[in-house]
Amino acid sequence: MTASSALDYDDDELWRLGVFYVNREDSSVVVPRRFGIGWAMNWGNPKSWGLAALLVAAIAAFVVLVEVLFR
Template identity: 45%
Template sequence: MGEQQRNPWKWGIFYYNPDNKSIFVPKRLGLGWTVNFAHPASWLVILVIVAAIVVVKAVGK
């Protein structure tokens, strides 16, 4: 029997698969994409999005 396949979905909503080199992966259910949290660049993508939101809120005041 081979190695047991791991489920890359943590808590059913976060995709974490270090063997998958993709940054963006299709969502488990429905349309759209999510990030592979095991890929270091995904954290940069999230940081840029959060920073953009903070800047827009700060400038909009």
């Protein structure tokens, strides 16, 4: 990727409420956070929705497992 075609992760138009990165043209699932340390999801990429759904399903499965084991 050349410098002219690099994606600008700090573009105000790509951040909703300053914390949600939404860019359908960017194939990245996670991008560097705008402020601070860490990563942010690219909510414009369908893979991030799948990753979020997988996380929710894993937490729900854990809760159900704990409920079943401690009855």
